[in-house]
Amino acid sequence: MNSTKQFWTLLKFQSAVAPFAWVLPFAFCTPLMFMSQAEPSLNLLLLTQNLFLVLLLGALVLVPEIFTTASGNQTGGLGAEFILTRAVDRYMLARAKAVFFYIAALVAPLAIVIYSLRRPDLHVSIYPKLVQLDCLSHVPGSALITGNGGRSDIVSIPSGNVLIATWRTWEILALAIIVQVFVYVIHPFKHRRYFFWALILIVSFAPMLSTYSKRGSIPWDEHAFFCYAANQSYFWILAVGALFVSQIWCERRFGRLEQ
Amino acid sequence: MSDTPILIQNVSRSFYGVPVIKDLNVSIKAGSIYGFLGRNGSGKTTTIRMLAGLIKPDQGTVRISGNDPFLIGAEERQRLGYMSEKAVISPFAKVRTVLNLGRGLYPNWNSALADSLVAKYSISPKRRLTTLSQGSQRIFSFILAIAPRPNVLLLDEPAANLDVVARREILDDILELIRDCGCTVLFSTHILSDVERVADEIGILANGTLRVSEQLDSLKDSIRQVRFYGFKNGIPTGEIPGSYRTVRSKDEIIVTMRINAEATADAIAARWLCEQETRALNLEDIFVELSRN
Numbered sequence: 001m002n003s004t005k006q007f008w009t010l011l012k013f014q015s016a017v018a019p020f021a022w023v024l025p026f027a028f029c030t031p032l033m034f035m036s037q038a039e040p041s042l043n044l045l046l047l048t049q050n051l052f053l054v055l056l057l058g059a060l061v062l063v064p065e066i067f068t069t070a071s072g073n074q075t076g077g078l079g080a081e082f083i084l085t086r087a088v089d090r091y092m093l094a095r096a097k098a099v100f101f102y103i104a105a106l107v108a109p110l111a112i113v114i115y116s117l118r119r120p121d122l123h124v125s126i127y128p129k130l131v132q133l134d135c136l137s138h139v140p141g142s143a144l145i146t147g148n149g150g151r152s153d154i155v156s157i158p159s160g161n162v163l164i165a166t167w168r169t170w171e172i173l174a175l176a177i178i179v180q181v182f183v184y185v186i187h188p189f190k191h192r193r194y195f196f197w198a199l200i201l202i203v204s205f206a207p208m209l210s211t212y213s214k215r216g217s218i219p220w221d222e223h224a225f226f227c228y229a230a231n232q233s234y235f236w237i238l239a240v241g242a243l244f245v246s247q248i249w250c251e252r253r254f255g256r257l258e259q
Numbered sequence: 260m261s262d263t264p265i266l267i268q269n270v271s272r273s274f275y276g277v278p279v280i281k282d283l284n285v286s287i288k289a290g291s292i293y294g295f296l297g298r299n300g301s302g303k304t305t306t307i308r309m310l311a312g313l314i315k316p317d318q319g320t321v322r323i324s325g326n327d328p329f330l331i332g333a334e335e336r337q338r339l340g341y342m343s344e345k346a347v348i349s350p351f352a353k354v355r356t357v358l359n360l361g362r363g364l365y366p367n368w369n370s371a372l373a374d375s376l377v378a379k380y381s382i383s384p385k386r387r388l389t390t391l392s393q394g395s396q397r398i399f400s401f402i403l404a405i406a407p408r409p410n411v412l413l414l415d416e417p418a419a420n421l422d423v424v425a426r427r428e429i430l431d432d433i434l435e436l437i438r439d440c441g442c443t444v445l446f447s448t449h450i451l452s453d454v455e456r457v458a459d460e461i462g463i464l465a466n467g468t469l470r471v472s473e474q475l476d477s478l479k480d481s482i483r484q485v486r487f488y489g490f491k492n493g494i495p496t497g498e499i500p501g502s503y504r505t506v507r508s509k510d511e512i513i514v515t516m517r518i519n520a521e522a523t524a525d526a527i528a529a530r531w532l533c534e535q536e537t538r539a540l541n542l543e544d545i546f547v548e549l550s551r552n
């Protein structure tokens with residue numbers, strides 16, 4: 001059978017049987033609220049509490065049977081059993097699932113990138129002097145300006161809204177790659193569900209760790225953003241390279257997994 | 260097409276150290292209908308899932324039309340139909356979506372057959388699978404398994420949750436399929452009347468071990484229950500050749516055994532100096548006797 005036809009048939013089927021995947025874009029639209037504010041705080045802009053949704057989406061689309069016991073028995077309505085016993089190539093099924101997953105995960109951040117083009121420049125509040133200096137030294141074109149009421153903590157970042165939107169897209173892409181590899185790694189384990197929920201907890205609470213950074217140090221998420229701003233092309237080359245390598249590995253892995 | 264499209268040789272499989280299948284050997288001839296019987300947890304579903312390429316054996320060989328089912332691709336899978344024990348299609352899917360999937364994946368998909376069966380069993384293409392009754396979901400799974408006109412059909416409990424009429428109709432459809440394309444069918448069930456109705460050959464699985472695998476008529480002719488009583492020298496000990504189950508009491512021994520030239524009830528009674536009474540068994544009796552621990 002024609003591989004291209006098989007791929008499109010599987011992709012269409014995936015989108016039809018996983019309508020829950022389209023809930024995610026709505027959840028990611030919350031940053032739009034902050035974009036409409038004048039002089040928002042940078043740490044508020046970078047705070048992402050809904051990254052765990054990428055994990056849930058990944059598991060539900062790629063290996064829904066992860067939520068069931070790994071007894072090698074039936075997986076209810078969730079598993080890949082039905083589709084794997086049709087006339088499909090395993091690697092093609094893994095590819096169709098992955099494409100659907102990445103589309104569903106990235107559609108909202110990409111929409112936010114487009115939305116940010118309406119008002120690309122950003123005036124953002126960065127209070128600690130150390131963070132201000134880090135920003136000014138890394139982010140091209142950034143400059144201290146005097147804000148409303150003579151405030152001295154305002155930094156102007158040309159195309160800052162676009163920068164933040166693409167940073168968020170990069171974060172989600174990187175997380176999606178990690179999720180895809182992770183779920184295929186833990187798939188054969190008896191207690192895979194617990195490994196998965198542990199990762200959900202880590203990803204959910206990781207952004208909060210930035211609020212506990214030591215006095216006089218730069219929060220890791222802000223520093224990561226500044227590094228991204230300074231080396232965007234390297235970040236994207238790294239992500240796309242990782243995407244290709246992980247995809248090849250996951251397709252092979254899926255071919256060997258039992259249901 | 261291979262002479263034995265379904266072949267299982269010396270297969271063992273365990274889950275987390277618990278053996279489920281032990282040294283299983285089954286070969287099914289092309290064009291035959293094989294009824295796979297066994298109690299809950301006897302290993303039927305595990306065997307069928309190995310044949311469907313969902314799991315691999317720990318030891319031994321599983322072949323479908325000469326190929327390892329775990330490794331086959333889309334091309335070979337077009338000739339393999341599978342119906343799972345449970346409804347394992349996404350609950351969000353609509354009947355029409357799944358039928359379209361079949362059309363898209365199988366060049367030989369028989370749309371006329373699928374549409375006529377969907378209409379026959381009053382399954383609306385617009386409905387979501389989750390809104391169908393369990394029986395209708397089973398029937399729909401069956402339609403999906405036979406619409407590609409496979410050479411080998413694996414049916415795991417096809418008649419579960421079906422009313423008598425639907426069960427009969429599905430069995431008739433299986434027979435029609437065999438007539439039309441010489442398909443080889445393996446189906447597992449608890450409903451012995453279904454086996455008697457359609458199967459050429461049966462296998463009884465108990466605790467992961469195949470107790471018998473032979474033609475239905477031959478099985479009924481050769482397995483008997485014999486009561487030995489009136490022992491002149493007391494109750495003897497020792498194994499009886501060809502016995503499946505032996506129950507000893509104070510003054511009698513009841514043996515379920517295969518009667519053949521070497522082990523006739525008369526010969527054993529003469530050796531033990533006792534009387535014997537032989538009883539023919541129906542399939543249900545044979546199944547119960549062979550499946551008991």
